Amino acid sequence: MVKIDNIELGEFPLLLAPMEDVSDPPFRAVCKEGGADLMYTEFVSSEGLIRDAAKSVQKLDIFEYERPIGIQLFGSDIETMGECTKIATKAGPDLIDINYGCPVKQVACRGAGAALLQDIPKMVKMTEAVVKATHLPVTVKTRLGWDESTKNIEDVAERLQDIGIKALTVHGRTRVQMYKGDADWTLIGKIKDNPRIKIPIFGNGDIDSPEKAIEYRNRFGVDGIMIGRASIGYPWIFNEIKHFIKTGEHLAPPTTAERVRVCRKHLDFSIQWKGERTGILEMRRHYATYFKGLNNFKPYRMRLVETLDYAHILEILDEVTDIYALEKVEA
Structure with missing residues (x-):
């Protein structure tokens, strides 16, 4: 049984990735029906929450059928991230997630998202501020590193675990790669092989079929898989993967x-x-x-x-x- 703190997620959970302008409550509703075990909101701007911006506040909407559900936050200021964590906690999610993986310019070039991969000490301090600001379990989603020369995710995993995060999701690309090329899960597998790592490690990137899901589970030993783009317009993918893992057979595609x-x-x-x-x-x-x-x-x-x-x-x-x-x- 994979658990994030006291949240039970099953033997090999499938997570719905937080995707801006996609993973809103309507989309999450069909993905929950489709078999997603844990879902996240669209990523919420810490500055937007502090300003009480309508769009950011609306993203805090969660519904009982979605549980377990996490609110994902991003920002560039440590103090602001701590304050917005308190606001998000009051919305009643099951956990808080921090976005250190978003590669888009509007986020990374403002010092948030994947930009923190260039300043690991700041990432650690920011994570610590979030952990201290809530009673909920805190998780992190990030990437391998900023570029090919700074793939520092193994060190990041240890340091973030040491300050109290309860799970880590790693997208198998650097920020510079954006979404181009193939995701490399090799370092994700090395994190799982690290005897110091006790928290669940979830892999993300390029999982678009039941065959690939089971192959990556077996090759890299991850505790679960996060699925993003492959679920857009195809929320059946979660149950298709579960059925294939359980039986070795494919579900019939949706009519x-x-x-x-x-x-x-x-x-x-x-x-x-x-x-x-x-x-x-x-x-x-x-x-x-x-x-x-x-x-x-x-x-x-x-x-x-x-x-x-x-x-x-x-x-x-x-x-x-x-x-x-x-x-x-x-x-």
């Missing part, structure tokens, strides 16, 4: 009708949480991935993204169900 059902659930929750106009607008980014593999789907996608009428969207989705009912969809 078009099942894809429409889950897409509609996502849409309905999006409208419920954000309001009809915003919910419909923000759902547009998901249609292409939900129906990836359908032949000649582009005309339907264009119709879906061109309308703001909820009833019309449902009519189009019903049409998709009928037209593609007998067509095999490539996962």
Whole structure:
């Protein structure tokens, strides 16, 4: 049984990665149904929380069915991170996660996210401030290092464990790599082999099939896997991996009708949480991935993204169900 502090996650947990503009409550709802064992909010700006910025505050919304759920924070100022941790704790998550992995310029070039990989002493002090500011378990998500010459994750893992974090997730790329090239899990495996490391270690990067999940589990010995991009439009991946690990067999891919059902659930929750106009607008980014593999789907996608009428969207989705009912969809 893998545990983060007292949170039981099963024998080989599958985590949903925190993804900006993706892993909001509507998306998390379908991923929970799809088998995710632990989920995180979109990453929340510490400065935004301190300013009481509406977007940052809304990201604290969590629901009972999501548990266990973590709120992920990022920032560049140690004191501010401590203060925002207290605010996030009051929102009632099961844990607090710190983002030391985001590579995008808007975050890293402001001294937050992966930028802390260039200043490990500051990372340690910031983590310590967060740990001291909450009674909840604190976890960290980061990368191998800033670039090829500074892959310092083994040292980082020891130092962060020593000041009290309860789990570590490592994305198998440096900040300079962004999301290019193949993720290298070799150092993640070395962390697991380190006898000093007692906390769970989760691997992240390029897991997009049940075969790869079980291969990486066996090769690198991680306690669980975090899945990000492969879950977008395909929340079934969690249960597919679990079934393959348990039985060695593949679950049948979702039918078009099942894809429409889950897409509609996502849409309905999006409208419920954000309001009809915003919910419909923000759902547009998901249609292409939900129906990836359908032949000649582009005309339907264009119709879906061109309308703001909820009833019309449902009519189009019903049409998709009928037209593609007998067509095999490539996962």
